[in-house]
Amino acid sequence: MVHDDQNSKLIYGVIKVMSLRFETIALVGRPQTLGLENTLAAMAAWLEAKTHKVVIEESIAESKLLSAWKSLNFAEIAQQADLVISVGGDGTLLGAARQIGPQEVPLLGINYGRVGFVTDIPLSQWEVGLQTVLAGDYAIERRGLISATVSRAGHPVWSTLAVNDVVVNRSSRAGMIELEVEVDGEHMATQRADGLIVASPTGSTAYALSANGPILHPRLRGFIMVPIAPQSLSNRPICLPDDVSITIRVVEGREPRVSGDMQVFSDLHIDDDIQIKHAPHAMRLVHPKGYSYFGTLRSKLNWHEPPLYETTRR
Template sequence: MLSPSPNSSKKAFSRVALVGKFQADGIDEHLRELAKLVSRLGCEVFIEASTATQLNIKDYPIKAAEDFAGAIDLVVVLGGDGTMLGIARQIAGSQVPLVGINMGRLGYMTDIPFQSVQDTLPKIIAGDYEADTRTLLDAAVIRANKEINHALALNDVVVNRSGISGMVELAVHVNGSFMYNQRSDGLIVSTPTGSTAYALSAGGPILHPHVAGILLAPIAPHSLSNRPIVLPQDSITIIEVINGLDVIVNFDMQSQTNLQSGDKIEVRQSKKTITFLHPRSHSDYKTLREKLHWNEYPSTF
């Protein structure tokens, strides 16, 4: 049973919404335990609407994500980075911060193990935390000079072919200047947050979350001279589909639009941001070391 810390009388957040990964084993029980802990800390507890519906939770008030602004002070996400990506896009720009609690493997964004929630979450709710603001990408899909889709991405916007089609040919312009024509399996436009996701597996560099830049990383380019490049944060990138079958554009790999030759995807940094809250002991380098299995320095350092 989770219990509050001795300092639970002090709190920086009064209204807390809980979001859970629907498919995770034991999520119902863990979410209820988490709700009891937050309630004992003196907070008003809400369950995000889709979480409540999927898990059939009726013990607490329900609040839709689009209604969090002005009504919720803190969102606690129980699941993995995918769950965090989904809710972060929905509440971006609302000024409501997020705390991520993972249910298994350590996540880049859900960096608090469930086993340590009893000690960690009360401190954060009491105001003892590190705030980490992240940028998002704003993408518009344009066909015949008309916008057919508009989406946000916290990790990346990816233009790529389906698994059975051949290479796709893309023309890339940055701030009105032609950069290149590229034949490849696709192109990733990534935030610093997303540099440790698909862009990393495509050979892109790791960007510290606070680096002001946008990363372009080709996916298996036909020419080895097509290399990843980091653009200024105010860059506007336009990707035009020149040729290719079954080409799609993905937003955080959670939603997509089917593309045709001549379609353009305009990507820029969004004016909206999202803030993650971490324990005081949080270290981006420790997370990278543990996720990527980097050798650790000797204990004498």
């Protein structure tokens, strides 16, 4: 694996890193994605022609088109790869980030999906984007991860890492659930709602945003806590520092559950505790030259479009 230059201190935010040599590159994607095998095969051949060693994540390596390259599971990728290229939507990249999180292998996203807040390179421009990165014109941004542990009768029964958010909610067939929330051991609130989102700055533009939560810049080290359809309108989103410990206790409700990034799930029982903390490791995103956080917001949230009154006034 590559190591950062000793003079390059990675903090929350974007810095320029010029010293990394990505010798072994892992390609990951979601199986059964239409056309993905052809794209990955072309990408792997292109990278090999530039003298990089290419490995393929094992769940997508069964295709005959990809049989020429070595396959590895995520644990092996985390130990051996210098760069992971995720080809898919944001969800594909989030899944990879959870798997390789403790090793903090740099991640580069190629957007095979629709929105793409963390997948910078459009699929149609993958060759140009990779050429830019491999030439050293890139930045690395460190994004915080969330750690969640479910305890039952004082014993841990489930845990996960999350990039975007940890969500405690009801099933689609159940009514509201009642939750008690503590912050650093102090009672904060009891609320009845469809659920509660605890999101990172990265996740503030995901599910939390659709629940009317605020957008938190990635350089702000914090959590946002956003109720989902609360019974009381006084239950509002709140921003918290990321050095706190949040405990959510299930008081009442049918079929409650907890999820990480809406991809990994666990059923909950009454009196279960969900402890949420800032994880000790981070996701390291590789951005090609020219990346702009605000540019991404303008593009994905249509902030670049003129106000309606200007159009109608003409």
